[in-house]
Amino acid sequence: MASALLRAVYIVWATGLAAAPLPPAEQILDKFVEVTGGQAAYEKISTQYATAAIEFSGKNIAGKLTLYQAAKSRSYVLMELPGVGQFEQGTAEGVAWERSAMLGPRLKTGPERAAALREADVQSRVLWRNHFAKAETAGEEEIDGRRCYKIVLTPNEGEAETRFFEVSTGLLVRIDRIVRSQMGEVPAQTILGDYRPVGGILTAHSLRQKTMGQDFVTTIQTIEYNADIPDSRFALPEDVRALAAAPKP
Amino acid sequence: MASVKTLCALVLPLALAAAPLTDEQRLRQVESLSRIHRTVAESHWDRELLDRVGWAALAEPFRRQVAEAADARAARAAMREMLERLGQSHFAIFEDDVVPGGTGGGGVAGFDVRLIEGEVVVTSAEPGSPVRPGWAIRTIAGEPLRIPPDLDEIWVRRAVLSRLSGQAGETVDVEFEDGSGRTVVLAVRRAQPKGEMASFGYLPPQPVWVEIRELEDRIGLMAFNLFLDPVRLMPAFERALVRWRDARGLVVDLRGNPGGLGAMAMGLAGWFFERPGISLGTMLTRDGPVYFRINPRRPAFHGPVAILIDGATASTAEIFAAGLRDAGRARLFGAESAGAALPSVIEKLPNGDRFQYATAGFVRTSGAALEGAGVKPDVPAPWRRADLLAGRDAALEAALHWLREPSGSR
Secondary structure, rough: HHHHHHHHHHHHHHHHHOOOOOOOHHHHHHEEEEEEEOOHHHHOEEEEEEEEEEEEEOOOOOEEEEEEEOOOOOOEEEEEOOOEEEEEEEEEEEEEEEOOOEEEEEEOOHHHHHHHHHOOOOOOOOOOHHHEEEEEEEEEEOOEEEHHHEEEEEOOOOOEEEEEEEEEOOOOEEEEEEEEOOOEEEEEEEEEEEEEOOOOOEEEEEEEEOOOOOOEEEEEEEEEEEOOHHHHHHHHOHHHHHHOOOOOO | OOOOHHHHOOOOOOOOOOOOOOOOHHHHHHHHHHHHHHHHHHHHHOHHHHHHHOOHHHHHOOOOOOOOEHHHHHHHHHHHHHHHHOOOOOOEEEEEOOOOOOOOOEEEEEEEEEOOOOEEEEEEOOOOOOOOOOOOOEEEEEOOOOOOOOOOOOOOHHHHHHOOEOOOOOOEEEEEEEEOEEEEEEEEEEOOOOEEEEEEEOOOEEEEEEEEEEEOEEEEEEEEEOOHHHHHHHHHHHHHHHOOOOOOOOEEEEOOOEEEEEHHHHHHHHHHOOOOOEEEEEEEEOOEEEEOOOOOOOOOOOOOEEEOOOOOOOOOOHHHHHHHHHHHOEEEEEEOOOOOOOOOOEEEOOOOOOOEEEOOEEEEEOEEOOOOOOOOOOOOOOOOOHHHHHOOOOOHHHHHHHHOOOOOOO
């Protein structure tokens, strides 16, 4: 009898100590949409235009970035670094590309192309199910003193990425992923912060990316949803189009 | 690798008085030492090397040295000595705006030098200069030139050019020995360096020049002193290579080129390949390998490529030369390169100095390291004083001879 009571007490005590079950990943991802503006607000977004200051921390290297996004995973990003020149990248017509005077034009292929098209989707926050085959809650972690849910998202093509959402606010605070390019695969960590409302959407204005031991900070200066962006903005540059049309080796 | 003391012996023959440190300055020096130590501990890709040199245990003794340093120069010397324990290139401390081998007050002597058979010899001179290739330097500003035996060619060149440079418009007395054993003393007037000033990040501004011209027999020549200023240089390369796409061949003269932006090597290499996937080598980072792959540019240059290298060809310039050679796209002429090829970045220290540190190793496509080894020429044609005195450039001649051969026998 005593042992049965002890067992019962232990079960109650043990149950009381056990962590609350983690919410499913879908719920956490949907909550992020809800706390940052709600599905209806996101669904109204057809284009995005943003300008940002960029800085390689502690290296005295800074420049500016301009981003355009529109439906059908169309995007164009221009990075200008004084002394080094312009770096462009874009997505349109299913082609993901980049080019610069220094390195020339290049088409992205395979998982790199898939990642570029995924990130170019202006509706990717609400339509994440279109891009990721699987979403799993992998646990809880403390990041900079904040409790966060850890979500592992496996895309339809490419390596899984891990996103961390603050438990108390539901906001996305960190993304860990493997960045692919023709130079190889390197782990990259992006820390998001300084959320501010823009057109009814709470939007991160600070993105600090850490990769290969170096810090790269993007500070959004202006952001505009549903800006009037001409289709020509997303036209493939001539040399990129030539590459896309060339027979594959 | 040159030791700090031997390099200083060549660059700074005179002991200059320095102001003692204030308490605040001393604190900044100690903070700088700590920053350097921590940065290397956290970013160096070769943990075995750090263990081998006992990096973790170096912080305290060098912190004490810096804390007790009489002046900023002594503190800096202690920091450099700590970095020297790594025995690698691209770990350096620049005093504010002073870059090793830089132009100091903006004026240069208008001639270039190399260490040839134990002597510092003029290898080229600007038009109008009274100095002649092949002359050996005996004294600068009355100070005899003593070459420490363990100093590499690249450091000798940088140190001597640094001693020759100064305020533009002023003169520096230089004593030469001409080819006949006669002593020639000249008051060499320092002039503005050729090229345009360019910088990147904390790299102090430096003159960048590019020479693009057509030699006889439809052979193009490209020479440039740094892989820097891509906004100006890359379009210039493009224009030349498009214009020369049917040329008989191309000479890329990288002698004396100490490197610069690594991406420029990939960008320039793109003009010499039709197919993608070619790599110039691999960066070894803590996060894994990063390949220096090139993007083929169109229209590609199909002709044979000769690259000239010597002991002062370093870093990105070595990576470019070795990469094109290993991919079977170029033949190298001249002398073994410096073997100082590590990707690096530059940060500012709390004391105001700039700290350059390597963030990765670099290996050729064969897996062989460039650092400490350099790349050997296919056709050795080192600088020789007798050639220079006779007005000959043996490496260029060998390259032109090869380019003029019928393509079938090349």
